[in-house]
Amino acid sequence: MVFMDWNSRFIIIFLVVNLSLDVVAAQQDENVSFWQNYGLPWGTAHVQVLDQNTQVQLTLDQYTGSVGFKSLQTFGSGWFSMKIKMPHKDSTGVITTFYLLSEEKWDEVDFEPLGGNGKERPYVVHTNLITNSETRREQQFHLWFDPTADFHNYTILWNSHQLVM
Template sequence: MLLRLASIALAVVVSAVLLPASAAAVLNVTATVAFQEVYTPLFGSHNIRRSADDRTVSILLDRSTGSGFISSSMYHHGFFSASIKLPSDYTAGVVVAFYTSNAHVYEKRHDELDFEFLGNIRGKPWRVQTNVYGNGSVSRGREERYVLPFDPTTEFHRYSILWTRDAVAFYVDDVPVRHVSRSRAAGDFPSKPMALYATVWDGSNWATSGGRYRVNYHYGPFVASFTDLALAGCRVDQLMLPAAQAGCAEAVEASDPAVMTLGKLQAMRRFRERNMVYSYCYDTRRYPVPFAECDLVESERKMFKESGQLRTIAHRRRRAGRRTARDAGGAKADM
């Protein structure tokens, strides 16, 4: 068994002292940190507001600029999480992003794991989009889009990205909403160290109905707030020995978010059935040949158009009604 460092601490430089091989690595995915411990402003510094205790940070989009922050270090695998509250009212064209990337280092071969929150006109819900890029696969975006089963503007909700050597998972309030296996994603799986970003910016050209609705700064400034900042990852450091890096990667793989229990898989399926409104797996216009990691389900296929878009909300409600009746019947039979 590989030796590991005495402590795999949350976003801190890891000691070069090694423990015996029998010592078990532990990764604390629930510990939170102050902003200055792990982050630095990326752009729009005057639009970044930090709380007195430095545990909550708000980023603003106004007529002058958007804003954002970036982790002070890069990481090779880890669990990256924050509780986020989104702007309310008219937010068409506004994009809030929480993601990992190395585009600033590998311009044409970059990796990226995205949560992108897409604003909307008044009365219409925010949508959240996840994406996976590996080795510059920008022409093969793996977008999935969901509506959320809650109002993300009234209180904080937790969004998390898990990245191990073998899989990527996205979580919303500790419920997995997407899981991508390295063995099936092949060469498009993220493989190089990445930094963690949070940004808010003007995506008028595409974010809402393909650019039909643009940002209206009359309703600004648009404020996205982040708290419960958690970054439990394998920090890339010149002093870190290969054995320590491997030990950290093993700790990530052994962490609770990486263990996909039956209960988690069932919760993920329910979320996707009820909330997914676009899937690249069913977008036969862009991708006539499905990706290797796509699990095509005939009952799901009928819900989506050739464009990968959900046919109608009513279609989903009818299907959900049948499922509820079926589940109720099964419950009675078990009594």
């Protein structure tokens, strides 16, 4: 049994760390500007907002350790989904993280698509559930699809009755 404080308020964070990578995160509602919902707390020189402010491209290079964005609002529950496309080139060592993080204590729910090259190092999605600073559950999934071929949805459903990833 995992005990979580269902009254926690979470922010959404998307972070890319390590090596060179291009990731595009598309918003569901194309009429809403990226800037209405998200801020850039770090790595602003490596963030490009595209397609009339409905998509964002994050780029790492040999000088950048991480780049990301976070929600401007906090959420007590909801359906959180992000479309992510991994790069075609070798991205071994790249960690792309889409997660919910509580502001009061360290409660975290996340997807971590781990880079690879598709052959010797397959792409993997790592999931975490952390409550009160303790890891409660970690799992890794070897993907049955090519995450570089197209955008794929990574979704978290969070409410007072359930947590579904």
